Amino acid sequence: MDVFGSFALVLAFVCAVYAFVAGIAAIVTRHPLLVKSTRQAGIATCCLVFLATLSLEYLFFSDNFSNAYVVSHSNRDLSTFFKIAALWSGQEGSLLFWSFLLSIYVFSVLIAYRNKNGELMPYVGVVMAGVQIFFLTLNNFVESPFKALAAPGADGVLSYVARADGNGLNPLLQYPEMVIHPPNLYSGYTGFTIPFAFALGALLARYPGEKWIHLTRRWTMIAWMFQSVGILLGAHWAYAVLGWGGYWGWDPVENASLLPWLTGTAFLHSVMMQEKRGMMKVWNVWLVFATFLMCILGTFLTRSGVVSSVHAFAQSNLGNWFVGFIAIVLLVCLGAYLKNRDYLKSENQLDSIVSRESSFLFNNLLFLVACVAILSGTLFPVFSEWFTGDRISVGAPFFNKVNIPIGLLILFLTGVGPLLAWRKTSTESLKRNFGLPLAIGIVAGAIAFALGFRELYSLACLLLCVFVAATIVLEFYRGAKVIHARSGASFAACAIDLTMRNTRRYGGYIVHMGMVFVFIGLAGAAFNRDTQQDMRVGQTMQIGPYTLLLQGFDAKPEKNYTAQRMLVEVLRDNKPLMMLYPEKRRFQANEQNGTMVAIYSTLKEDLYVVYAGENPETQMPVIHAFLNPLVKWIWFGGVFVVFGTLVALLPNRRAVLVLAGAQQPLTQHLQPGLTPSVTLREGHD
Amino acid sequence: MKKQTKFGVGISVIVIALAFLAWLGYGESKTYYHTIAELQTLTGSARSQRMRVGGTVAAGSIHRLSGRVDFVLQGEGKALPVTYIGSDPLPDTFVDKSQALVEGRPASDGRFVAEHVQAKCASKYEAAPGGGAASGSSPQSSM
Numbered sequence: 001m002d003v004f005g006s007f008a009l010v011l012a013f014v015c016a017v018y019a020f021v022a023g024i025a026a027i028v029t030r031h032p033l034l035v036k037s038t039r040q041a042g043i044a045t046c047c048l049v050f051l052a053t054l055s056l057e058y059l060f061f062s063d064n065f066s067n068a069y070v071v072s073h074s075n076r077d078l079s080t081f082f083k084i085a086a087l088w089s090g091q092e093g094s095l096l097f098w099s100f101l102l103s104i105y106v107f108s109v110l111i112a113y114r115n116k117n118g119e120l121m122p123y124v125g126v127v128m129a130g131v132q133i134f135f136l137t138l139n140n141f142v143e144s145p146f147k148a149l150a151a152p153g154a155d156g157v158l159s160y161v162a163r164a165d166g167n168g169l170n171p172l173l174q175y176p177e178m179v180i181h182p183p184n185l186y187s188g189y190t191g192f193t194i195p196f197a198f199a200l201g202a203l204l205a206r207y208p209g210e211k212w213i214h215l216t217r218r219w220t221m222i223a224w225m226f227q228s229v230g231i232l233l234g235a236h237w238a239y240a241v242l243g244w245g246g247y248w249g250w251d252p253v254e255n256a257s258l259l260p261w262l263t264g265t266a267f268l269h270s271v272m273m274q275e276k277r278g279m280m281k282v283w284n285v286w287l288v289f290a291t292f293l294m295c296i297l298g299t300f301l302t303r304s305g306v307v308s309s310v311h312a313f314a315q316s317n318l319g320n321w322f323v324g325f326i327a328i329v330l331l332v333c334l335g336a337y338l339k340n341r342d343y344l345k346s347e348n349q350l351d352s353i354v355s356r357e358s359s360f361l362f363n364n365l366l367f368l369v370a371c372v373a374i375l376s377g378t379l380f381p382v383f384s385e386w387f388t389g390d391r392i393s394v395g396a397p398f399f400n401k402v403n404i405p406i407g408l409l410i411l412f413l414t415g416v417g418p419l420l421a422w423r424k425t426s427t428e429s430l431k432r433n434f435g436l437p438l439a440i441g442i443v444a445g446a447i448a449f450a451l452g453f454r455e456l457y458s459l460a461c462l463l464l465c466v467f468v469a470a471t472i473v474l475e476f477y478r479g480a481k482v483i484h485a486r487s488g489a490s491f492a493a494c495a496i497d498l499t500m501r502n503t504r505r506y507g508g509y510i511v512h513m514g515m516v517f518v519f520i521g522l523a524g525a526a527f528n529r530d531t532q533q534d535m536r537v538g539q540t541m542q543i544g545p546y547t548l549l550l551q552g553f554d555a556k557p558e559k560n561y562t563a564q565r566m567l568v569e570v571l572r573d574n575k576p577l578m579m580l581y582p583e584k585r586r587f588q589a590n591e592q593n594g595t596m597v598a599i600y601s602t603l604k605e606d607l608y609v610v611y612a613g614e615n616p617e618t619q620m621p622v623i624h625a626f627l628n629p630l631v632k633w634i635w636f637g638g639v640f641v642v643f644g645t646l647v648a649l650l651p652n653r654r655a656v657l658v659l660a661g662a663q664q665p666l667t668q669h670l671q672p673g674l675t676p677s678v679t680l681r682e683g684h685d
Numbered sequence: 686m687k688k689q690t691k692f693g694v695g696i697s698v699i700v701i702a703l704a705f706l707a708w709l710g711y712g713e714s715k716t717y718y719h720t721i722a723e724l725q726t727l728t729g730s731a732r733s734q735r736m737r738v739g740g741t742v743a744a745g746s747i748h749r750l751s752g753r754v755d756f757v758l759q760g761e762g763k764a765l766p767v768t769y770i771g772s773d774p775l776p777d778t779f780v781d782k783s784q785a786l787v788e789g790r791p792a793s794d795g796r797f798v799a800e801h802v803q804a805k806c807a808s809k810y811e812a813a814p815g816g817g818a819a820s821g822s823s824p825q826s827s828m
Contacts, residue, residue: 394714
């Protein structure tokens, strides 16, 4: 199977090169057969990558311990669930997985548009093939996952050897989140290739109008959604597994995943300027280019170990390949832009500082400043070494100082932006739209202050969250009221109807609401508390309103590890509430340890209990307990974001206007079989 | 005021304010990275700065005492005794022969006092159960 897999990968590489070269020839000659054969080569590339990936999974499932990658990342006792995830647990497999996910996107694009956009697709195909060639080069020639173990025999000739068992999967990765976090994040990284290919293709082809934006809107949103989920799952994994009580540490790899998300979010907003007003064309094209480059850079940071990080894989020569690829992409983008920049002339100018346009402008500015700040903070060790010879790194205070105010300003714009009119907003409309939400926000802020929320940023955050939530609820209410007046249906039904008529707008509001929830959760971090104590059986410790009573220990042998559990009873006001079981796990295959945090989570706060080992002097076990307010809102917000994005992906339902009085006579004049329908085509904004 | 000027002023205020905050944050958290060999050649104020040092945890060197953990980091043939005094529990990946990154300041007695320790497990586990038969084996491309 390893021979089959590596053969499929080589063929995939050949097909991708053909798709690239023949694609350029097809663009020059415009020969229909050449166009068709290019497309089919693209599809073949994808299918071959699928086969290679399947064959690596087959090696895992058949416990083939003659393959070096399988030996390093699996063992016989590893459960089926984790054997799937073992595919992306190391360098070589991750890169193959990148190619695999990219191939799913490329395959879908090639099939979906096979008879459409004939002028544009060859260009898009060439760009996609170019990206595939890069990753297939790595898969084939730099980091092949299909290396077999071999040892010199008695006669000095190398021959294949197989181990009896593998070294097992890294314990840190043996958690359910680790099975779904990387696929989500990688689907985000790879997915931004599609809008990039369309943007670059349209620029090269001088493809008329804003069509590429319409074509890629859904692809961008899908990639964005996966990226968002991936980031949140990563944060949740860090929270539930690493046992330090937090979910975000400004680690280089975490930052790397945030960078394309920031530029991608900026792009999702600024395209509306181009669609509605024909503005910011250059900006949008460069935002897509930047997002794609950030995705490649993110992969590079994770894979090359250029910036030291807990996650980053060991130092490798991969770095040069990525730097080279980034340089080539940058040059191609710059060349295409310089050659065809006259095609990106703006049709309008900014009219007023209190307008939708200007809110988008500031939104983009803030996202971009955040991106630049995080990027420079992350790469600071590299740059400082170049310029001064010293490797200087910056830590959490740097990132927090810049990004907390940016986050709050963006939150403010989330509430204000969608309600400002295009071009210019009148004072009356400002009063009408923001008077009530602002009042509610201020009242909520005052209550929070009275309840002891004294930390400036947290208080501002909470006030803004309430303000934004109020504007969103009010928007739903106003729209539903109009429909309610016409149809008389219930408010809930009217709100759903409203959403379905303009999924993009109201789906967007739901996403904004999700972000409000995330911000509520982030605001809680200022009030985290923790305490640590040696515990004897029967002893108690106090944290906030909770009393922890250590009832005993047990050892639970599992297939792949042995778990040492603490049996901790949680009491509140001296009443038993529940049992928590923080664990220490010992994995047999690689003699490593794992921690399993026990969390009692409510909307108000998380009680987070860690079995922190033994005190070496007293030989007593230690409990490290944290009280983290509002954390659950973050995960809850994530669910909202996904839901809102899915809503926004739906096509608009054309509303049938039920004009009770006017419609009756109309029906009678019509021939049978013709339904009278006045369609409401609401513009998306 | 012309509207371009208004936008210009708005954008400048935001960017300058954020740049100022970034500069503050930089001053507060900048940390030098040194190798163990470099650390021994540092003199004067460079020695008392906050810094990170990376290396491999020497086998059998971890001693857990009350309120602190002592261990030895090795790299480039040099050794550095470290005392960890942070309050967070050490990561599970912190074991003999793991790669560790310690953050803190060198003390006057030659020890390094660390407030944070990051660790990642060695990327290759050579002595694996059942691997005895294939000891000395090396990955080779099947192609």
